[in-house]
Amino acid sequence: METGVIQNSTVFQKNPSEPAMASPVRSLEDRDNTDKPASLPSPHDEYIKSENSSDTASGLYKVVPDENGSYKILYDDPKAEASKSSEEECTVNTDKADREIEKLKEKKEQLEQQINSASGDEGKVRELEKKLAAVEKELAQKDNDAYRRQNAVIS
Template sequence: MQPISGINSRALNPLAPLDRKGSEDIKRDGEEAKKDPSKPVVDEYTPEKKPESAGQYWMGRDKDGSPKIYFDDPKKSSGPDKDSGAEGPQRSGGRKPETCIGNTDDVDREIRQLKRKQEELKQQLNFEQDPAKAEALKKQLSQVEQELRQKDNDTYRKAHSKFTQMA
């Protein structure tokens, strides 16, 4: 370690001299504010005029049911063009949420049938005496079990469920 007295003091000096005039102006402004107690120093809120809307884009469907982008121009009347036959959501209250009901009855029925077939194949395999027929039953059983593994899960149910839209 080196004692503090051995440190080069020139390295601690600033590179450029301070501008004395600028700092005096700052002191004077601050002193003037302190001298006048009748005026408190506060920020002042200046309200601004609300900017005019440039318009709004929104998704809708045309008369054929194809998706279409609409533009609400504030200079013209709001809403979709009545001439084009467009059917869009109501603009006054925003979009109306769609309600759908998912139905997994077909998938459940298919899984129940596979489970029944699996049980039947297991029973037939237990009572089968012929080794060739037993081997064929084992192959069928393994195919049914593989199909059950693929279909008896949430991913398959979600992908194959039917959705109906509520009115």
């Protein structure tokens, strides 16, 4: 088998159909003294910082000591921080329903007082008792948590 020029510890064959033989061992001096062709520039990557990039890197691993003195690995996840900042605080306001219930309770008390004061007139007492029964029925429907939730204002 005929071999060609040795560069960078590789064997170049004149006839590629023949199997390659082991490359000869070269000394450190021979490797350092090899001349690289000047016409081929060495390839390299270059980082160009964009306007939108921040000074702090995202998605980094850190090794930090824990409370026992051993080390643990933490990951700074930029997506988790973004989701935390998008949380909104909501408040539920049931004041309107509460005021309506309070008005019904006051109306019930007024009707009971009117019934007690009009004890002599039975027609008026019956009419007031009908009104009182209607108010008590409406109060029973509205004085609960389900009604408050239905009529709550979320902001």
